[in-house]
Amino acid sequence: xxxxxxxxxxSTAVPLPIENVDTDQIIPARFLKATERVGFxxxxxxxxxxxxxxxxxxxxxLNNPIYKGKILVGGRNFGSGSxxxxxxxxxxxxxxxxxxxxxxxxxxxxxxxxIGVLPVQVSAGFLDKIFKxxxxxxxxxxEINLSTQTITILASGEKESFDINxxxxxxxxxxxxxxxxxxxxxxxxxxxxxxxPF
Amino acid sequence: MSTTLFDKVWDAHVIRKxxxxxxxxxxxxxxxxxxxxxxxxxxxxxxxxxxxxxxxxFATADHNTPTINQHLxxxxxxxxxxxxxxxxxxxxxGISHWGLGxxxxxxxxxxxxxxxxxxxxxxxxxxxxxxxxxxxxGAIAFxxxxxxVEMVLSSQCIMQPKPQKMRIxxxxxxxxGVTPKDVALFIxxxxxxxxxxxxxxxxxxxxFRNMTMExxxxxxxxxxxxxARGGIIAPDQKTFDxxxxxxxxxxxxxxxxxxxxxETLSTDDDAVFDKEFTFDGSAIEPxxxxxxxxxxxxxISNNIPNAEEVEGGIDSxxxxxxxxxxAEGDTMIGKKVDYVFIGSCTNGRIxxxxxxxxxxxxxxxxxxxxxxxxxxxxxVEADIKKEGLLDIFTEAGFALREPGCxxxxxxxxxxxxxxxxxxxxxxxxxxxxxxPGSRTILASPLVAAATAVTGVLTDPRTLL
Numbered sequence: 019x020x021x022x023x024x025x026x027x028x029s030t031a032v033p034l035p036i037e038n039v040d041t042d043q044i045i046p047a048r049f050l051k052a053t054e055r056v057g058f059x060x061x062x063x064x065x066x067x068x069x070x071x072x073x074x075x076x077x078x079x080l081n082n083p084i085y086k087g088k089i090l091v092g093g094r095n096f097g098s099g100s101x102x103x104x105x106x107x108x109x110x111x112x113x114x115x116x117x118x119x120x121x122x123x124x125x126x127x128x129x130x131x132x133i134g135v136l137p138v139q140v141s142a143g144f145l146d147k148i149f150k151x152x153x154x155x156x157x158x159x160x161e162i163n164l165s166t167q168t169i170t171i172l173a174s175g176e177k178e179s180f181d182i183n184x185x186x187x188x189x190x191x192x193x194x195x196x197x198x199x200x201x202x203x204x205x206x207x208x209x210x211x212x213x214x215p216f
Numbered sequence: 217m218s219t220t221l222f223d224k225v226w227d228a229h230v231i232r233k234x235x236x237x238x239x240x241x242x243x244x245x246x247x248x249x250x251x252x253x254x255x256x257x258x259x260x261x262x263x264x265x266x267x268x269x270x271x272x273x274f275a276t277a278d279h280n281t282p283t284i285n286q287h288l289x290x291x292x293x294x295x296x297x298x299x300x301x302x303x304x305x306x307x308x309x310g311i312s313h314w315g316l317g318x319x320x321x322x323x324x325x326x327x328x329x330x331x332x333x334x335x336x337x338x339x340x341x342x343x344x345x346x347x348x349x350x351x352x353x354g355a356i357a358f359x360x361x362x363x364x365v366e367m368v369l370s371s372q373c374i375m376q377p378k379p380q381k382m383r384i385x386x387x388x389x390x391x392x393g394v395t396p397k398d399v400a401l402f403i404x405x406x407x408x409x410x411x412x413x414x415x416x417x418x419x420x421x422x423x424f425r426n427m428t429m430e431x432x433x434x435x436x437x438x439x440x441x442x443x444a445r446g447g448i449i450a451p452d453q454k455t456f457d458x459x460x461x462x463x464x465x466x467x468x469x470x471x472x473x474x475x476x477x478x479e480t481l482s483t484d485d486d487a488v489f490d491k492e493f494t495f496d497g498s499a500i501e502p503x504x505x506x507x508x509x510x511x512x513x514x515x516i517s518n519n520i521p522n523a524e525e526v527e528g529g530i531d532s533x534x535x536x537x538x539x540x541x542x543a544e545g546d547t548m549i550g551k552k553v554d555y556v557f558i559g560s561c562t563n564g565r566i567x568x569x570x571x572x573x574x575x576x577x578x579x580x581x582x583x584x585x586x587x588x589x590x591x592x593x594x595x596v597e598a599d600i601k602k603e604g605l606l607d608i609f610t611e612a613g614f615a616l617r618e619p620g621c622x623x624x625x626x627x628x629x630x631x632x633x634x635x636x637x638x639x640x641x642x643x644x645x646x647x648x649x650x651x652p653g654s655r656t657i658l659a660s661p662l663v664a665a666a667t668a669v670t671g672v673l674t675d676p677r678t679l680l
Contacts, residue, residue, distance in 0.1 A: 037532040038409055038509050042646040047625040051280065051294035053254035053301045065648045070634065093532065095410040098443065098509070099646060100625075101345040102252065103361035124379075124413055124445055125345060125359055132363035183377065185237025195363070200371035201265060203232070203240065207371055210231045210242055211269065215474055216335055216466055 021134025023193040027116055028161045028172070030087035033152045034079055039092050040099035041126060045108040047100075058104055059111030080112075084156045091148050092119045097126025106130045116162055118169065120145040131186050132195060138162060138169055144178045147171065164191055218484035221450050222381055222416050225356045225481065229339045231373065238375040244338040246273040246368045247324045248311075250280055250298040251627070252343030256365035257305040265370040267309040272372060274333055275306045275313040278323045279344075280627045283590050283617040286316055295628065309369075322593020322619040325349040325561035329433065330595050332462025336451035336478040341368060346561045346643060347446070348439040352432035353459065354451035354481045356416070359440065379445050380490040382415040383483075386423040388497035393677040395571065396431035397563055397641065397660035399423060400438040401503035401513045403495065408527055409511035413443030415491065418483060423497040424449055429458045430567045437562045438643055441510035450482040502676055504548055505645045505658040508536040512645075516663065516675050520546045539647050540655050541635075548657075548673055555638035556587045556668040557650070558661055559617075560624035563641035564592030566599045568661040573605045575665035575679050581613035582671030588630055589614055590622040612669070626651045639667045 049061040067078050074081040090109060096119035097105065106129040109117060115135060120142045127137045140148070151158045151171050159172040164187060170177040182190075189195060200207075219227075232240040248256075253275070260267070267273065280295045290296050299316060306313035314320040320327060325346055328334045336354035341347060343365045350357035364374045384403055404411075417439050424432060432449050439447030456475065459465045466474045501515030514521065520537065522544045523530040537543065558564070558572050569591065581587055589609060591597040597619060600606050606616055623630040624642035631651030632638045638656050641664050645656035659667075662676035669679070 035531075036535065037529050040509065040644075040646045042625075042644065042649050046648055046652070047279075047627045048652075050251050050627065051292075051298060053297050054258065055255045065652055070652060093529070095413070095443070098409055098413075099345065099440075099644060101343060101359035101361055103255075103343075103363060106361070121410060121413070123410070123443060125361060129361035129363065132361060183237050185234050185375075196375045197259075197263065197265075197363070197367055197370060199375065200240070200367055200373055201263075203373070204268070204371065206231060207240075207242070207268070207373055211372060214242070214244060215470070215477060216244060216338065 021193055021195065024115065024134060024136055024164055024190040026161065026163050027088060028159055029089050030157060031089040031091050031148065031152050031160050032079055032085045032087055033149050034090065034092045035149050037093040038095045038098055041097055041102050041105035042099055044097070044105040045102065050102060050104050055107055057111065058108035059113065062108040062112045088113060088115045089160055089162070090114045090117045091145070091152065092117060094119065094121045094142070096122050098123040101125045103129045103133070106133050106135055110135050118145070118148065131190070134190065134193070136162065136164065136190060138180045140169060140178050140180060147176055218487040220381055220483045220487045220489065221354065221418055221481055222356065222448055225337055225339070225354070226378060238377045240373050241376045242339065242373055243341050243368050244272065245333050245340045247328055247333070247340065247342035247347070248273055248275045248365065249324050249344065250277045250302040252362050253305065253365055254298060254301040256362050256369060257301070259366040260369050267311065267369045269372050270310040273311045273369065274328070275302055275311050276321055276324050276327050277302055277315050279621045279625065281316050281620040282628050283620045283622045283630055286618045290316070319594050322595065323561045323564060323621055325437065326564060326592030326596065329353065330462070330593060332459055332465030335459060335465065336455055337481050341374065345440045346437050348444070349433050349437040349561055351436040351439065351446050351448040352429060353455050354448060354478070356446060356448065358446040379416040380414055381418070382412055382444070382491040383418045383420055383489040385421040385492070385494040386497045387421040388423065390423060390497050390500065393502050393662050393680055394500050395660040395662060396427055396434040398500055398503040399497065400435045401505065401510065401658060402500045404438060404442045404510050405503065405513035406495065407442045407493070407511070409441065409509040410443040412439070415444050417444045417447045419447055419449050420483070425452070428567060429454055430565045433565070434562055438510070441643060451478055502660060502663055504663060504673065506540065506542055506548060508539055508645055508647050510643065510645060510658060512536065513658070516549060520544055520548065549675055551637065551673045552584065553639050553667050553671065553673055554584065554586065554636040555632050556585050556664050557590070557623045557638055557640040557642060558664050559588065559590030559592065559622050560642035561592065562643045563661050564590060564596065566596050568641065569596070569600050569605050571661040572665040573608045575662060575676060576612040576614065576669055577608045579612055579669040581668055584671045585668050587614050587668050588617060588623055590617045591619050593619050623650050625649065639664050639673060
């Protein structure tokens with residue numbers, strides 16, 4: 019079930035300049051009842067996106083047709099709280115392939131990397147530049163180049179580099195995942211397991 | 217070289233270190249529940265993999281179960297599907313399964329310690345962020361995503377970069393009415409909801425040494441609420457006494473061998489942490505939260521801070537208060553409350569119900585309060601009855617429900633209605649966490665009890 023390769027992504031972006039966006043907002047618990055990984059995008063940001071009668075909340079960014087694209091840009095400490103991978107699935111299923119923020123919660127970041135969504139952490143200053151550029155012109159394109167580890171606001175050429183470890187980078191460039199790696203290690207794992215006291 | 221407790225346990229579980237990458241990390245014990253495991257089993261099948269060590273995985277149903285009438289068929293068809301998937305997957309692969317109605321059933325982080333699944337020096341993971349609870353025993357325990365659940369099923373390993381190390385020292389004598397929950401909420405309020413992201417936290421100092429195992433579990437449970445992957449407390453005689461004789465704990469010669477190892481599990485005197493904080497325990501008050509993340513907490517007698525006084529963006533802070541219907545400078549004590557919830561993996565153990573009983577005894581539930589008392593497991597439920605706490609609750613106008621995660625995340629029918637204000641002993645006050653539009657104040661079982669009998673947010677010290 020390894021995922022699509024991620025190499026260069028050029029897209030407009032959807033801005034969500036809110037801090038501490040927790041995974042309960044990304045996908046509320048009542049939508050975690052599926053036993054298959056399908057349809058989570060419909061409930062992405064459910065309670066920010068829809069009224070209790072299921073009518074769309076017009077002021078929410080996902081309901082504003084001028085903002086679209088494969089890049090979600092969120093405020094600081096994005097993805098905190100629950101470990102639910104469903105949050106990353108919802109982001110992916112909606113159509114995002116990259117989340118940009120100035121700080122990510124650990125588990126959400128790991129979950130994204132495990133399903134092929136690239137979390138790009140930028141400086142607070144650069145995040146602000148993106149928000150301003152997208153706000154001024156929603157057609158602003160952003161390019162994320164995983165090979166060179168750079169994110170560029172194309173209109174202005176402003177650029178920043180981002181971190182990712184070599185192992186994960188290779189995985190994402192090639193569409194491999196950790197299970198591909200681990201299942202080749204079974205002999206070594208079994209030998210190790212024999213040494214465990216409990 | 218001097219090392220920390222965390223290093224000792226972590227390093228003992230690394231099978232391979234990948235250059236500029238994660239460690240291949242062996243998992244001793246794996247807990248699964250009905251919500252985050254079904255897709256992992258599907259993945260396993262689609263790749264034609266098998267469960268490598270079924271005896272190292274333990275299944276219990278908790279997140280999505282009703283807390284009344286558990287003897288009747290579950291009504292929600294989607295919940296039924298998840299419960300059935302857990303049961304069938306466990307049966308297919310030979311994994312122990314404590315489903316709904318089983319006498320060992322309960323919240324995953326309550327039944328793990330109860331049954332000796334949780335051991336010092338072990339690595340424990342579960343598809344649930346509050347897996348940090350088990351760190352109370354000197355284990356490395358943390359929450360994982362479903363892809364990682366599949367990794368553990370198929371290889372008993374996950375791939376993790378080693379977190380940085382933080383130590384939080386709290387010394388001094390805790391004041392009247394100050395519980396482990398208050399200590400944890402205090403620390404989170406100081407560090408903020410992201411202050412420990414990237415770190416694994418060791419809790420040290422006499423406040424934690426003096427805590428019971430259940431208190432330590434409450435503290436470690438909440439580590440994730442400041443972003444930490446987990447928390448850990450060095451095991452001591454209390455830990456060993458708690459573990460000894462439990463179902464899955466080592467026995468006989470294995471116990472002696474384990475003890476020899478466990479006694480080495482502490483941080484060396486001159487070991488260095490990447491970050492260290494020290495707080496005075498005697499300065500901590502009973503705590504409450506006033507916003508929409510657990511870092512937005514303060515002593516119960518304080519007013520809500522102004523946006524300028526807190527770290528982080530003013531807009532997000534104001535959005536949060538706006539959701540709560542509170543204003544900067546508001547007094548919290550005396551706010552009218554609609555719901556009280558005691559339970560969850562944070563505060564759903566017997567000591568929590570004893571604390572709750574200590575205040576409601578001889579008093580009556582306030583008329584405006586709907587109260588949900590949800591034990592963390594059937595063992596806790598049985599203890600409540602055995603110790604006579606149920607009689608106290610009944611006399612005071614409270615009913616006891618059956619075990620489960622319940623209103624902590626409101627996946628089942630235990631939902632706080634739109635706009636209603638709840639005082640909850642659980643772990644998250646996020647928007648809508650306890651039901652769409654619900655508003656949550658996090659607090660200790662004592663604050664919850666004091667509020668339940670007065671109908672307004674109440675300082676428990678006035679009733680002790």
